[in-house]
Amino acid sequence: MSGSQSQESDGKSATRRVLACFDGSSLGERALPHAVAVASALAAPLTLLRVLECPANQHAPADPMQWEIRRREAHEYMGQLAGRCDAESARVDAEVIEGRAAEEICRWSAERDVDLTVVTTHGASGHSPWPLAGTARKLLDRAPGSFLVVPSTVPPSDGAARYRRVLVPLDGSPQAETALPTAERIAAAQQSELIVVHVVPLPELTQIGPLEAEDVELSDRLRRRNERVARAYLDRLRGQLASEPTRVRVILLQGGDVAGRLAALVEREQIDLVVLSAHGRSGRLHMPCGGVTADLIARSAVPVLVVRSRAARSMRRIVPDHEPSAVRLPEHAAS
Numbered sequence: 001m002s003g004s005q006s007q008e009s010d011g012k013s014a015t016r017r018v019l020a021c022f023d024g025s026s027l028g029e030r031a032l033p034h035a036v037a038v039a040s041a042l043a044a045p046l047t048l049l050r051v052l053e054c055p056a057n058q059h060a061p062a063d064p065m066q067w068e069i070r071r072r073e074a075h076e077y078m079g080q081l082a083g084r085c086d087a088e089s090a091r092v093d094a095e096v097i098e099g100r101a102a103e104e105i106c107r108w109s110a111e112r113d114v115d116l117t118v119v120t121t122h123g124a125s126g127h128s129p130w131p132l133a134g135t136a137r138k139l140l141d142r143a144p145g146s147f148l149v150v151p152s153t154v155p156p157s158d159g160a161a162r163y164r165r166v167l168v169p170l171d172g173s174p175q176a177e178t179a180l181p182t183a184e185r186i187a188a189a190q191q192s193e194l195i196v197v198h199v200v201p202l203p204e205l206t207q208i209g210p211l212e213a214e215d216v217e218l219s220d221r222l223r224r225r226n227e228r229v230a231r232a233y234l235d236r237l238r239g240q241l242a243s244e245p246t247r248v249r250v251i252l253l254q255g256g257d258v259a260g261r262l263a264a265l266v267e268r269e270q271i272d273l274v275v276l277s278a279h280g281r282s283g284r285l286h287m288p289c290g291g292v293t294a295d296l297i298a299r300s301a302v303p304v305l306v307v308r309s310r311a312a313r314s315m316r317r318i319v320p321d322h323e324p325s326a327v328r329l330p331e332h333a334a335s
Contacts, residue, residue: 015044020118021105021139022050024077027152028123034150034303035118036085036092037160041189042182044115045091048081049108050074051101071096084158102138110144116305117143122152131298140297140306141288146182146278147306149297161303163272166192169199169262169296172233173281179307183275184246186305192272193247197265198234200226202255227252259295266302275305 020035022028032048039046052067052074078094085092097104109117122133132140132149140147168183170176180196187194203222205215234250241248251269253261266274274296278289289297289306297304 015039015042015115017112017114018042018044018046018116018118019105019109019112019114020046020048021101021135022048022078022081023101023123023135024050024074025124026156027126028120029081030152030154030156031118031120031148031150032081032084033157033159033161034148037163037190038116038118038148038186038305039092040160041186042116045093046085047112047114048078048092048094049105050078050094050096051104052096052098053101054098071098101135102142105135105139106142106144114143115145116148117145118148118150120150120152127152146308148303149300149306150303151301153301154303161272163187163190163192165195165269165271165273166190167195167197167262167266167269167271167274169197169274169276169292170237171280171292172198172230175309176277176280178309179275179277179305182305182307184241186273186275187246191246193249194241195249195251195269195271196234196237196241197251197253197262198230199253199258199261200230200255201258227254258292259299262292262296263299263301266300271302273303273305274300275307278306278308 018035018039020031022031035046035048052070074096078096082092082094097108105117108114117139119136119139121131121136122128123135125133136149140149163186166183166187168179170180183194186192200223203219203226205211205219207215211219230252234252238248238250251265253265255261262274265271276293276296278293279287280290280292282290288294293306297306
Protein backbone atom coordinates (compact mmCIF):
# COMPACT_ATOMS: atom_id res chain seq x y z
CA MET A 1 0.00 0.00 0.00
CA SER A 2 1.42 3.38 -0.99
CA GLY A 3 1.91 6.25 1.43
CA SER A 4 -0.85 8.13 -0.32
CA GLN A 5 -3.24 5.23 0.14
CA SER A 6 -2.66 5.30 3.89
CA GLN A 7 -4.01 8.84 4.12
CA GLU A 8 -7.59 10.03 4.46
CA SER A 9 -9.81 9.16 1.53
CA ASP A 10 -9.90 12.69 0.02
CA GLY A 11 -7.64 11.95 -2.90
CA LYS A 12 -8.95 8.41 -3.46
CA SER A 13 -12.63 9.27 -3.77
CA ALA A 14 -14.10 9.99 -7.20
CA THR A 15 -13.97 13.62 -8.23
CA ARG A 16 -17.58 14.71 -8.48
CA ARG A 17 -17.18 17.79 -10.66
CA VAL A 18 -14.57 20.14 -12.08
CA LEU A 19 -15.63 23.77 -12.53
CA ALA A 20 -13.77 26.12 -14.90
CA CYS A 21 -14.52 29.84 -14.64
CA PHE A 22 -14.41 32.26 -17.57
CA ASP A 23 -15.01 35.98 -17.96
CA GLY A 24 -15.04 36.27 -21.76
CA SER A 25 -11.40 37.31 -22.05
CA SER A 26 -8.63 35.64 -24.06
CA LEU A 27 -6.53 35.42 -20.88
CA GLY A 28 -9.33 33.61 -19.09
CA GLU A 29 -9.62 31.12 -21.96
CA ARG A 30 -6.13 29.84 -21.20
CA ALA A 31 -7.65 27.82 -18.36
CA LEU A 32 -9.67 25.69 -20.81
CA PRO A 33 -6.94 23.22 -21.99
CA HIS A 34 -5.93 22.58 -18.37
CA ALA A 35 -9.50 22.17 -17.16
CA VAL A 36 -10.12 19.64 -19.93
CA ALA A 37 -6.89 17.74 -19.19
CA VAL A 38 -7.45 17.51 -15.44
CA ALA A 39 -11.16 16.67 -15.69
CA SER A 40 -10.34 13.92 -18.19
CA ALA A 41 -7.53 12.54 -16.02
CA LEU A 42 -9.78 12.49 -12.95
CA ALA A 43 -12.73 11.07 -14.93
CA ALA A 44 -14.91 13.93 -13.72
CA PRO A 45 -17.65 15.92 -15.46
CA LEU A 46 -16.57 19.43 -16.41
CA THR A 47 -18.74 22.54 -16.16
CA LEU A 48 -17.73 25.78 -17.86
CA LEU A 49 -19.19 28.73 -15.97
CA ARG A 50 -19.48 32.44 -16.66
CA VAL A 51 -20.94 35.04 -14.32
CA LEU A 52 -22.56 38.12 -15.84
CA GLU A 53 -21.91 40.99 -13.48
CA CYS A 54 -23.96 44.17 -13.25
CA PRO A 55 -22.09 47.47 -13.53
CA ALA A 56 -20.39 48.65 -10.35
CA ASN A 57 -22.72 49.89 -7.59
CA GLN A 58 -25.81 48.53 -9.36
CA HIS A 59 -27.96 45.63 -8.25
CA ALA A 60 -29.76 45.33 -11.58
CA PRO A 61 -28.92 46.25 -15.18
CA ALA A 62 -29.86 49.78 -16.19
CA ASP A 63 -31.08 48.76 -19.68
CA PRO A 64 -33.01 45.45 -19.80
CA MET A 65 -32.59 45.17 -23.58
CA GLN A 66 -28.83 45.61 -23.41
CA TRP A 67 -28.71 43.11 -20.58
CA GLU A 68 -30.63 40.55 -22.66
CA ILE A 69 -28.17 41.05 -25.52
CA ARG A 70 -25.28 40.48 -23.13
CA ARG A 71 -26.95 37.36 -21.77
CA ARG A 72 -27.44 35.88 -25.25
CA GLU A 73 -23.85 36.71 -26.24
CA ALA A 74 -22.60 35.06 -23.06
CA HIS A 75 -24.56 31.86 -23.77
CA GLU A 76 -23.24 31.76 -27.35
CA TYR A 77 -19.68 32.30 -26.13
CA MET A 78 -19.91 29.54 -23.55
CA GLY A 79 -21.38 27.19 -26.14
CA GLN A 80 -18.37 27.89 -28.37
CA LEU A 81 -15.99 27.15 -25.49
CA ALA A 82 -17.72 23.84 -24.81
CA GLY A 83 -17.42 22.98 -28.48
CA ARG A 84 -13.65 23.40 -28.29
CA CYS A 85 -13.27 20.68 -25.66
CA ASP A 86 -11.77 17.38 -26.79
CA ALA A 87 -14.09 14.47 -27.54
CA GLU A 88 -12.36 12.45 -24.80
CA SER A 89 -13.98 14.81 -22.28
CA ALA A 90 -17.54 14.26 -23.46
CA ARG A 91 -19.13 15.16 -20.13
CA VAL A 92 -18.88 18.91 -20.61
CA ASP A 93 -21.63 21.43 -20.06
CA ALA A 94 -21.70 25.22 -19.95
CA GLU A 95 -23.72 27.60 -17.80
CA VAL A 96 -24.23 31.35 -17.45
CA ILE A 97 -25.33 32.82 -14.12
CA GLU A 98 -25.70 36.38 -12.88
CA GLY A 99 -24.47 38.30 -9.86
CA ARG A 100 -21.16 39.11 -8.20
CA ALA A 101 -18.54 36.80 -9.68
CA ALA A 102 -16.66 35.36 -6.68
CA GLU A 103 -19.73 35.14 -4.47
CA GLU A 104 -21.90 33.40 -7.09
CA ILE A 105 -19.14 30.99 -8.15
CA CYS A 106 -18.61 29.92 -4.54
CA ARG A 107 -22.34 29.53 -4.00
CA TRP A 108 -22.73 27.50 -7.19
CA SER A 109 -19.77 25.32 -6.19
CA ALA A 110 -21.09 24.64 -2.69
CA GLU A 111 -24.57 23.74 -3.93
CA ARG A 112 -23.24 21.27 -6.52
CA ASP A 113 -20.39 19.67 -4.56
CA VAL A 114 -17.65 20.93 -6.87
CA ASP A 115 -14.33 19.28 -6.01
CA LEU A 116 -12.01 21.38 -8.16
CA THR A 117 -12.27 24.98 -9.39
CA VAL A 118 -10.10 26.13 -12.32
CA VAL A 119 -9.28 29.79 -12.98
CA THR A 120 -6.52 31.88 -14.53
CA THR A 121 -4.49 34.31 -12.45
CA HIS A 122 -5.75 37.25 -14.54
CA GLY A 123 -8.63 37.78 -16.93
CA ALA A 124 -10.52 40.70 -18.43
CA SER A 125 -8.65 43.23 -16.29
CA GLY A 126 -5.39 42.19 -17.98
CA HIS A 127 -1.96 41.46 -16.56
CA SER A 128 -0.86 43.34 -13.46
CA PRO A 129 2.02 43.33 -10.95
CA TRP A 130 -0.28 41.45 -8.55
CA PRO A 131 0.09 37.64 -8.53
CA LEU A 132 -3.70 37.17 -8.66
CA ALA A 133 -6.51 39.38 -9.91
CA GLY A 134 -9.31 40.19 -7.48
CA THR A 135 -11.75 37.43 -8.41
CA ALA A 136 -9.08 34.72 -8.50
CA ARG A 137 -7.81 35.81 -5.10
CA LYS A 138 -11.30 35.69 -3.60
CA LEU A 139 -11.97 32.25 -5.10
CA LEU A 140 -8.74 30.84 -3.68
CA ASP A 141 -9.83 32.19 -0.32
CA ARG A 142 -13.45 31.02 -0.41
CA ALA A 143 -13.98 28.21 -2.93
CA PRO A 144 -14.92 25.09 -0.93
CA GLY A 145 -12.88 22.52 -2.85
CA SER A 146 -9.47 22.18 -4.42
CA PHE A 147 -8.16 24.80 -6.81
CA LEU A 148 -6.19 24.85 -10.08
CA VAL A 149 -4.48 28.20 -10.71
CA VAL A 150 -3.41 28.66 -14.34
CA PRO A 151 -1.00 31.55 -14.95
CA SER A 152 -2.42 33.86 -17.59
CA THR A 153 1.09 33.96 -19.08
CA VAL A 154 0.95 30.32 -20.24
CA PRO A 155 0.81 30.04 -24.04
CA PRO A 156 -2.66 29.50 -25.53
CA SER A 157 -3.27 26.04 -26.99
CA ASP A 158 -5.96 23.93 -28.61
CA GLY A 159 -7.30 20.73 -27.09
CA ALA A 160 -6.28 19.33 -23.73
CA ALA A 161 -3.01 20.32 -22.08
CA ARG A 162 -0.20 17.76 -21.96
CA TYR A 163 1.85 17.27 -18.80
CA ARG A 164 5.20 15.56 -19.33
CA ARG A 165 6.36 16.13 -15.76
CA VAL A 166 4.20 16.53 -12.65
CA LEU A 167 5.85 17.84 -9.49
CA VAL A 168 4.63 17.04 -5.96
CA PRO A 169 6.35 18.95 -3.11
CA LEU A 170 6.12 17.16 0.26
CA ASP A 171 7.25 18.27 3.72
CA GLY A 172 6.98 14.83 5.33
CA SER A 173 3.58 15.43 6.93
CA PRO A 174 0.46 13.28 6.32
CA GLN A 175 -1.40 16.48 5.43
CA ALA A 176 1.01 17.22 2.56
CA GLU A 177 0.71 13.64 1.29
CA THR A 178 -3.01 14.10 0.62
CA ALA A 179 -1.93 15.65 -2.71
CA LEU A 180 -0.30 12.40 -3.88
CA PRO A 181 -3.43 10.48 -5.04
CA THR A 182 -4.53 13.35 -7.29
CA ALA A 183 -1.02 13.74 -8.69
CA GLU A 184 -0.76 9.98 -9.29
CA ARG A 185 -4.05 9.87 -11.19
CA ILE A 186 -3.10 12.78 -13.42
CA ALA A 187 0.38 11.42 -14.07
CA ALA A 188 -0.98 7.95 -14.89
CA ALA A 189 -3.63 9.31 -17.25
CA GLN A 190 -1.13 11.55 -19.03
CA GLN A 191 1.76 9.05 -18.88
CA SER A 192 3.78 11.73 -17.12
CA GLU A 193 6.88 11.47 -15.01
CA LEU A 194 5.95 11.99 -11.36
CA ILE A 195 8.62 13.94 -9.49
CA VAL A 196 8.43 14.03 -5.69
CA VAL A 197 10.54 16.71 -4.01
CA HIS A 198 11.39 17.48 -0.41
CA VAL A 199 13.22 20.60 0.76
CA VAL A 200 15.34 19.84 3.81
CA PRO A 201 14.85 22.61 6.39
CA LEU A 202 17.97 24.34 7.60
CA PRO A 203 18.43 24.14 11.39
CA GLU A 204 17.96 27.44 13.18
CA LEU A 205 19.88 28.26 16.34
CA THR A 206 19.28 31.22 18.57
CA GLN A 207 22.16 33.52 17.77
CA ILE A 208 23.38 36.45 19.85
CA GLY A 209 26.80 37.30 18.56
CA PRO A 210 29.11 34.88 16.70
CA LEU A 211 28.40 31.15 16.92
CA GLU A 212 30.82 29.13 18.98
CA ALA A 213 32.52 26.01 17.63
CA GLU A 214 30.12 23.70 19.45
CA ASP A 215 27.17 25.63 17.97
CA VAL A 216 28.52 25.20 14.46
CA GLU A 217 29.09 21.50 15.10
CA LEU A 218 25.53 21.13 16.48
CA SER A 219 24.07 22.90 13.47
CA ASP A 220 26.02 20.65 11.12
CA ARG A 221 24.88 17.52 12.94
CA LEU A 222 21.23 18.66 12.73
CA ARG A 223 21.62 19.38 9.01
CA ARG A 224 23.09 15.92 8.36
CA ARG A 225 20.37 14.31 10.47
CA ASN A 226 17.59 16.15 8.57
CA GLU A 227 19.10 15.12 5.25
CA ARG A 228 19.44 11.47 6.32
CA VAL A 229 15.82 11.28 7.49
CA ALA A 230 14.58 13.04 4.35
CA ARG A 231 16.47 10.66 2.06
CA ALA A 232 15.01 7.65 3.87
CA TYR A 233 11.53 9.19 3.59
CA LEU A 234 11.86 9.78 -0.17
CA ASP A 235 13.35 6.32 -0.76
CA ARG A 236 10.41 4.76 1.08
CA LEU A 237 7.92 6.77 -0.97
CA ARG A 238 9.64 5.85 -4.23
CA GLY A 239 9.44 2.18 -3.32
CA GLN A 240 5.77 2.44 -2.44
CA LEU A 241 4.94 4.30 -5.63
CA ALA A 242 6.89 1.87 -7.80
CA SER A 243 3.85 -0.39 -8.17
CA GLU A 244 1.98 2.37 -9.97
CA PRO A 245 2.21 2.50 -13.82
CA THR A 246 4.01 5.83 -13.54
CA ARG A 247 7.66 6.83 -13.76
CA VAL A 248 8.67 8.18 -10.35
CA ARG A 249 11.71 10.28 -9.48
CA VAL A 250 12.60 11.85 -6.13
CA ILE A 251 14.61 15.02 -5.57
CA LEU A 252 16.10 16.31 -2.32
CA LEU A 253 16.87 20.02 -2.00
CA GLN A 254 18.63 21.90 0.79
CA GLY A 255 16.57 24.48 2.66
CA GLY A 256 16.42 28.24 2.62
CA ASP A 257 13.57 29.92 0.78
CA VAL A 258 11.39 26.84 0.19
CA ALA A 259 9.02 28.40 -2.35
CA GLY A 260 11.95 29.99 -4.14
CA ARG A 261 13.78 26.66 -4.35
CA LEU A 262 10.65 24.98 -5.68
CA ALA A 263 10.04 27.71 -8.28
CA ALA A 264 13.64 27.36 -9.48
CA LEU A 265 13.20 23.57 -9.68
CA VAL A 266 10.04 24.02 -11.78
CA GLU A 267 12.05 26.01 -14.30
CA ARG A 268 15.14 23.78 -14.22
CA GLU A 269 13.23 20.49 -14.61
CA GLN A 270 10.73 21.95 -17.10
CA ILE A 271 7.79 20.98 -14.92
CA ASP A 272 4.35 21.24 -16.56
CA LEU A 273 2.12 20.95 -13.48
CA VAL A 274 2.62 21.34 -9.73
CA VAL A 275 0.28 19.45 -7.38
CA LEU A 276 0.50 20.15 -3.65
CA SER A 277 -1.61 20.24 -0.53
CA ALA A 278 -3.06 23.55 0.61
CA HIS A 279 -1.57 22.87 4.05
CA GLY A 280 1.45 21.01 5.29
CA ARG A 281 3.11 20.51 8.62
CA SER A 282 1.84 23.78 10.07
CA GLY A 283 -1.73 22.50 9.74
CA ARG A 284 -3.36 25.96 9.86
CA LEU A 285 -6.61 24.77 8.36
CA HIS A 286 -8.40 28.02 9.21
CA MET A 287 -6.27 29.72 6.56
CA PRO A 288 -7.08 29.19 2.84
CA CYS A 289 -3.58 27.80 2.31
CA GLY A 290 -0.18 27.74 3.96
CA GLY A 291 2.59 30.22 3.35
CA VAL A 292 4.69 28.02 1.04
CA THR A 293 1.66 27.16 -1.09
CA ALA A 294 0.60 30.81 -1.39
CA ASP A 295 4.14 31.88 -2.23
CA LEU A 296 4.54 29.16 -4.86
CA ILE A 297 1.26 30.19 -6.52
CA ALA A 298 2.63 33.72 -6.78
CA ARG A 299 5.97 32.58 -8.24
CA SER A 300 5.07 29.66 -10.47
CA ALA A 301 5.09 30.05 -14.25
CA VAL A 302 3.12 26.78 -14.64
CA PRO A 303 -0.31 25.70 -13.37
CA VAL A 304 -0.52 24.87 -9.65
CA LEU A 305 -3.17 22.45 -8.39
CA VAL A 306 -3.88 23.07 -4.70
CA VAL A 307 -5.50 20.05 -3.01
CA ARG A 308 -7.68 20.77 0.03
CA SER A 309 -8.44 18.05 2.55
CA ARG A 310 -11.98 17.42 3.77
CA ALA A 311 -11.15 19.09 7.06
CA ALA A 312 -9.88 22.21 5.28
CA ARG A 313 -12.90 22.28 2.96
CA SER A 314 -15.28 22.28 5.90
CA MET A 315 -13.81 25.62 6.98
CA ARG A 316 -14.48 27.36 3.65
CA ARG A 317 -17.53 29.59 3.70
CA ILE A 318 -19.58 31.77 1.40
CA VAL A 319 -19.01 35.42 2.29
CA PRO A 320 -20.14 38.71 0.78
CA ASP A 321 -18.12 39.71 -2.26
CA HIS A 322 -17.07 42.97 -0.61
CA GLU A 323 -15.40 41.23 2.33
CA PRO A 324 -11.58 41.37 2.08
CA SER A 325 -9.67 38.24 1.14
CA ALA A 326 -7.74 36.27 3.76
CA VAL A 327 -5.19 34.95 1.26
CA ARG A 328 -1.75 36.31 2.01
CA LEU A 329 0.15 36.45 -1.28
CA PRO A 330 3.21 38.58 -1.99
CA GLU A 331 2.20 42.03 -3.17
CA HIS A 332 4.03 41.70 -6.47
CA ALA A 333 4.82 38.76 -8.67
CA ALA A 334 8.38 37.55 -8.51
CA SER A 335 10.57 38.61 -11.40
